[in-house]
Amino acid sequence: MTDSTDRPTSYRDAGVDIDEGARAVDRIKDAVRSTYRPEVLGDIGGFGGMFALNTAGMAEPVLVSGTDGVGTKLKLAQLLDRHDTVGIDLVAMCANDILVTGAEPLFFLDYVAVGKLDSARMERIVGGIAEGCKQAGCSLVGGEMAEHPGVMDPEDYDLSGFCVGVVDRAAAIDGSMIAEGDVVLGLASSGIHSNGYSLVRKVLVEGHEDELSLPRVDLDGQSLGDALLKPTRIYAKSILSLTRSGAPVKGMAHITGGGITENLNRVLPGNVDARVHRGAWPVPAVFGIVQAASGLSDDEMYRTFNMGIGYAVVLAAADAPIVAAALRDSGEKVFEIGEIVSGKGEIVYE
Numbered sequence: 001m002t003d004s005t006d007r008p009t010s011y012r013d014a015g016v017d018i019d020e021g022a023r024a025v026d027r028i029k030d031a032v033r034s035t036y037r038p039e040v041l042g043d044i045g046g047f048g049g050m051f052a053l054n055t056a057g058m059a060e061p062v063l064v065s066g067t068d069g070v071g072t073k074l075k076l077a078q079l080l081d082r083h084d085t086v087g088i089d090l091v092a093m094c095a096n097d098i099l100v101t102g103a104e105p106l107f108f109l110d111y112v113a114v115g116k117l118d119s120a121r122m123e124r125i126v127g128g129i130a131e132g133c134k135q136a137g138c139s140l141v142g143g144e145m146a147e148h149p150g151v152m153d154p155e156d157y158d159l160s161g162f163c164v165g166v167v168d169r170a171a172a173i174d175g176s177m178i179a180e181g182d183v184v185l186g187l188a189s190s191g192i193h194s195n196g197y198s199l200v201r202k203v204l205v206e207g208h209e210d211e212l213s214l215p216r217v218d219l220d221g222q223s224l225g226d227a228l229l230k231p232t233r234i235y236a237k238s239i240l241s242l243t244r245s246g247a248p249v250k251g252m253a254h255i256t257g258g259g260i261t262e263n264l265n266r267v268l269p270g271n272v273d274a275r276v277h278r279g280a281w282p283v284p285a286v287f288g289i290v291q292a293a294s295g296l297s298d299d300e301m302y303r304t305f306n307m308g309i310g311y312a313v314v315l316a317a318a319d320a321p322i323v324a325a326a327l328r329d330s331g332e333k334v335f336e337i338g339e340i341v342s343g344k345g346e347i348v349y350e
Contacts, residue, residue, distance in 0.1 A: 017117055017147070024119035024145060031123070031130035035140040039106070049141025051107045053166065060169040064103035068093035069160040073197040076205060076228055078155055080212060083121055085231040086159060087128025088135065089194045092232035093256065094163035095136035096311065099236055100252040100267070102173040102243050103165030105138035111160045112145050115152035125159070128231075135234040138163065171243070175251030175267030175314070182250060182340040183320040184264070184274055188333035189310030190233040191286055195257035196305045200228060203293040218285055227286045235311045238330035242313075247323050251314040261303035261347050264312050273343025274314075277350050281335035283308045302349065309337060 032044045041050035055061040070089045077086045095105045110129050122145065133140045212225035219227050243249060251267035264274050291301050301307060315323055324334045
């Protein structure tokens with residue numbers, strides 16, 4: 001009789017379940033297909049996603065690409081066993097980045113690494129990615145699910161993504177025309193978005209896990225878990241509606257890690273500063289909770305978190321009222337948060 005220890009070792013024995021992978025693909029098919037634009041060729045399951053580049057009306061189309069992840073916000077989603085919104089965060093981090101050039105997001109690819117594949121959980125994750133793609137107006141044309149037993153804990157996963165868009169070179173926005181006297185409009189964030197969560201977890205989550213689902217008076221009855229998991233706002237439809245109308249936008253910035261301090265400066269010419277007025281917009285209560293728990297100064301808060309402004313638009317002062325009204329009509333909360341002054345390409349606060 002053959003000793004059981006001599007039997008062949010299967011891939012499942014090593015920690016990778018091919019059958020569960022096939023089930024996961026079946027469960028995400030509808031979500032993926034729901035994002036398809038007319039330019040998508042083929043179907044889910046191919047070795048490469050195909051997208052017919054429709055550049056009608058563009059004299060010199062330029063592809064714009066961006067890649068990012070969600071970061072340690074995923075640890076909070078895993079702790080609370082809520083996986084349906086982090087995919088929106090993933091798309092937002094990539095699509096909002098390429099949007100600042102005036103590019104229209106066309107298609108998206110995701111990479112999901114897991115310790116142990118669970119098809120039901122994967123369905124929720126990819127469902128969130130699909131929802132993010134629909135909000136951004138792009139197609140989810142492919143991706144990869146990779147199982148990493150022995151490298152990641154069974155309940156752990158990580159997300160990364162890649163977005164491609166297109167803009168006519170003549171219409172590309174690069175900030176080079178920004179000049180003294182211009183105005184900075186800020187579009188409200190939905191909360192913390194997807195940056196700063198290593199600090200957030202350290203001061204608000206670790207040791208307070210049992211409190212995350214409790215309603216809080218300082219959050220108007222919302223739980224801290226709900227506030228921290230609120231997905232990143234995707235600005236694509238509002239901004240594209242604006243740029244397609246021919247609005248004279250000079251520069252835009254996606255306010256991510258580093259806050260206004262380390263992001264708005266990226267679009268400024270070297271001979272001007274952006275003077276930002278703290279108090280020109282309401283800072284969501286969750287940031288006050290983080291500041292009280294961490295003891296960070298105002299300056300450190302503004303160079304770590306978005307502080308309630310997720311996206312910025314720079315344009316001539318004369319054009320600001322009409323553009324702000326158009327953005328509000330698109331569903332954005334808009335505030336005039338500063339102006340451009342002579343300087344050295346920096347952010348100064350008032």
